[in-house]
Amino acid sequence: MRICVVGTGYVGLVTGTCLAELGNNVVCVDADTEKIDTLQKGMMPIYEPGLEEIVHRNVKEERLSFTTSIAEGVDAADIIFIAVGTPPKEDGEADLSFVEQVARDIALNMKSYKIIVEKSTVPVETGEWVAHTIKINNKNKVEFDVVSNPEFLREGTAIHDTMNPERIVIGTNSARAEKIMRELYKPFNAPLIVTDIKSAEIIKHASNAFLAMKISFINAISRICELTGADVVKIAEGMGYDSRIGKAFLNAGCGFGGFCFPKDLEAFIKISEKLGYDFELLRAVKKINEEQKKLMAKKIKDALWIIKGKTIGILGLAFKPNTDDMRFAPSIDIIKQLQTEGARIKVFDPVAMERAERHRLLEDVEFCKNAYAVAMDSDCLVILTEWNEFKELDLLRIKEAMKNPVIIDGRNIYDSAAMKEMGIVYRFSSM
Numbered sequence: 001m002r003i004c005v006v007g008t009g010y011v012g013l014v015t016g017t018c019l020a021e022l023g024n025n026v027v028c029v030d031a032d033t034e035k036i037d038t039l040q041k042g043m044m045p046i047y048e049p050g051l052e053e054i055v056h057r058n059v060k061e062e063r064l065s066f067t068t069s070i071a072e073g074v075d076a077a078d079i080i081f082i083a084v085g086t087p088p089k090e091d092g093e094a095d096l097s098f099v100e101q102v103a104r105d106i107a108l109n110m111k112s113y114k115i116i117v118e119k120s121t122v123p124v125e126t127g128e129w130v131a132h133t134i135k136i137n138n139k140n141k142v143e144f145d146v147v148s149n150p151e152f153l154r155e156g157t158a159i160h161d162t163m164n165p166e167r168i169v170i171g172t173n174s175a176r177a178e179k180i181m182r183e184l185y186k187p188f189n190a191p192l193i194v195t196d197i198k199s200a201e202i203i204k205h206a207s208n209a210f211l212a213m214k215i216s217f218i219n220a221i222s223r224i225c226e227l228t229g230a231d232v233v234k235i236a237e238g239m240g241y242d243s244r245i246g247k248a249f250l251n252a253g254c255g256f257g258g259f260c261f262p263k264d265l266e267a268f269i270k271i272s273e274k275l276g277y278d279f280e281l282l283r284a285v286k287k288i289n290e291e292q293k294k295l296m297a298k299k300i301k302d303a304l305w306i307i308k309g310k311t312i313g314i315l316g317l318a319f320k321p322n323t324d325d326m327r328f329a330p331s332i333d334i335i336k337q338l339q340t341e342g343a344r345i346k347v348f349d350p351v352a353m354e355r356a357e358r359h360r361l362l363e364d365v366e367f368c369k370n371a372y373a374v375a376m377d378s379d380c381l382v383i384l385t386e387w388n389e390f391k392e393l394d395l396l397r398i399k400e401a402m403k404n405p406v407i408i409d410g411r412n413i414y415d416s417a418a419m420k421e422m423g424i425v426y427r428f429s430s431m
């Protein structure tokens with residue numbers, strides 16, 4: 001099929017690339033000339049395992065191309081995905097101005113029937129506005145349909161998630177569009193949920209909010225564990241075997257970050273408020289998550305007594321492993337809190353440091369070449385991202401390098417009994 005994807009962020013670039021991999025002809029459009037330049041030179045604007053190889057293959061086989069011209073993209077496609085950013089405004093509401101702009105640009109360039117697919121995460125009723133915007137700018141008076149087709153991929157496993165979806169949601173009120181979308185997604189062989197546009201939009205927000213709720217729930221349980229001496233890791237295991245609960249997203253720690261959960265949660269709370277419903281439950285999810293970050297600083301303080309003048313080593317900057325993304329990462333807030341108290345900060349992240357340095361995401365920190373360099377003469381080591389290489393550290397070497405063997409683990413990656421045996425003061429989500 002002939003496809004155009006507008007927006008080459010995580011969702012747009014991965015969706016376009018994977019659809020090309022399935023044999024479709026895909027044109028990816030972005031207004032950012034630097035990004036398109038980078039992609040045309042064969043380089044990736046984001047770090048995502050496996051992406052580069054598939055992009056190269058599909059470009060070489062002429063199924064995938066990049067352009068800044070939306071007219072070119074619209075001309076070359078029957079299905080147009082809108083995958084532009086919906087960043088949070090000051091008050092937490094989603095900023096939909098990019099979506100509106102793209103809808104207008106698509107409409108102005110349409111010369112034949114098109115399906116316009118909402119791929120970006122958007123508030124309920126956005127589909128209606130997209131349809132309205134296209135209608136009033138549809139100067140060639142061509143037929144079109146709007147579809148909501150939310151994305152569920154995770155950063156770090158984006159290719160796998162896109163190629164092996166657990167479900168595909170199609171929101172539409174057009175039988176014609178439904179038939180074409182079913183055809184497009186047939187090769188994925190995944191359960192397909194066809195519904196109205198509004199329900200599809202809410203499925204996305206509800207899914208992210210539910211997952212965030214699971215994390216805040218287990219984090220709340222970890223607070224009870226701290227007060228009683230119970231073990232949150234074992235509790236999560238004991239709960240997770242119940243198939244109604246499930247094991248996933250029950251890892252307690254320093255809280256969730258990234259560009260999706262915090263932003264989407266906030267946006268969902270706002271939409272509900274606008275619709276006249278106070279989504280108290282989600283406000284609590286957000287509050288617990290904020291508290292988890294503050295709790296990390298408190299644990300460090302409890303272990304060191306005075307923070308001022310101490311050297312604190314941070315292992316992990318990205319909001320989760322296998323990505324260099326630091327947007328809304330717990331590391332940013334926690335480092336700032338420690339700096340406010342007068343700590344000297346050393347950091348290491350296997351992938352995210354380059355972006356952190358280039359975009360000046362952190363002020364006054366010492367970037368180190370590895371975890372051992374961070375540990376050298378540190379008063380305390382703090383784990384904020386569960387990269388595999390941190391799980392395999394030579395902890396005796398770490399202990400020897402440190403001024404004071406204190407490890408505060410925001411991701412529960414070590415065995416507390418083993419740490420005690422090694423003479424390391426170890427604090428994790430239950431302590």
Ligand code: UGA
Pocket residue numbers: 121151152153154155156208211215248249250251252253254255256257258259260261264319320
């Ligand atoms: C999330 C959803 O999982 C995707 O389904 C969705 O498509 C995406 O948002 C989006 O809306 O675009 P992502 O933000 O890439 O994906 O990352 P997750 O793996 O969901 O992790 C989010 C945060 O939760 C991370 O900071 C992670 O460390 C934290 N987390 C996750 C926990 O603290 N505990 C857990 O048990 C699981």
